[in-house]
Amino acid sequence: MNALRLELRVAVAVARKDALAELRGRHATVSTLFFAAIVLLLFGFALGPDAARLAAAAPGFLWLAVVFAGILAVNRLHLLETDDDAMEQLALYPVSRRAIYAGKALGGFAVMLLIGIVVLGAVGILFAVDIASAWLPLSTAVVLGALGVAAVGTFYAGLTVRLRAREVMLPLLMLPVLAPLLLGAVKATTAAIAGDPFGELGAWLQLMAAFDLVMLVAGAATYGFLLED
């Protein structure tokens, strides 16, 4: 119990440190949110002015924008560790690697949640989708989606942060792994917006929750190897 409390304290300290640095980091979060908004706008332009088509494609656009912006966000959270080789110092602290992963993932989750909420609102406005009537299932999908991207992104950002080609490698590694989450998130969002006519919403949300659980456990178990020589 004591060990668990200690790990929790370490995780919160890592997340708090990341959040502080992110908030002061030259408006990086705002840039990421603008990037997500531009992605949405470009998708909209590509599909044309047909309102029905835009509304039908909105769940896909929503989650692609969240994932693309998420890749930038989790990468940046790990780039903090390249300040004066902070990653090595982080690895030398006598704390559990699981706690460090949990802290990084928690920080990533907070940023992803913000991105998810803003992008969801933007989708509602840009594509005339009624999100207010389905706010509860949509919120659940955003929370689960944010958690999944943070869980996967934290691991792969840790893997690629020391590579010169990290900007290319991170999406190459992350996107295929995120495919099941993306599928579940798009299906859940579509079902939620339509009022869940086929009663499938719960199953898609469960798929997302299961994905998150598997990725969090796998990340916590293996992140320590990324910190070793």
Next chain:
Amino acid sequence: MPQTTIYVSPRSVGAPDSRPPAVDTTDLARLFAGSPALAGVSLRIDAGRTVALLGANGAGKTTLLRILTTAIAPSYGRACVDGLDVGRDPHLVRERVAYLSHATGMYDDLTARENLAFAATMLGTPDAEQRVERALADVGLAQRSGDRVRGFSAGMRKRLALGRILLGNASLVLLDEPYATLDADGMGIVDQLLAAWHQVGVTVLVASHTTDRLEAFVDGRVILERGLIAAASGHGVVSAPPSLPADSRPALREVAQ
């Protein structure tokens, strides 16, 4: 300058004879891209000693220190800290070792105080708030504690890294070129810390190019040359020639011979 506060680990208390060697390596070697940075170092340093690790650039000083911190793994051989193998018990070794490296590992967008507060949590420092303030004062950064590290000079960053060491209660302190980038006051702080650590029985291994300033503090000297011990002398320092295993890589054998 206020009196520096060293928090003594229970491991550092007692006669050095009753404690296992602080550092004990056998045929320690490390290759980088096939080239040996360390080529078979067998060295024992008794607990409580202050030892200078000398040698030219590329002699293997930093590599030896980084293996002892667990930052990198040995390619061959074995290294123990306080009787604990760095490969088998890295977590326990990390509890015992403090390291001042060339890179300070500080976060640019956090203030000096926030950086040390984070380190205090990671080190499990009791009375963290008080200890952080004391450490900032000890390294002469109390006036700049609310400033972001991004605006700090290299010397100020090094002072802050020394402050981080004061938050833990390591029984082995590893310092890599501690005087580099420091002004006269900063060098005085290092002198004061070396004297304080020696007094309370903390083992200190200081890597340096020169001995001039260190002479007053060290019990022993180890000179490295091309990854091997060229000479070792003084109290509490014992070295042995390498006896590398037959499966050592040719590059390593060549240097060892």
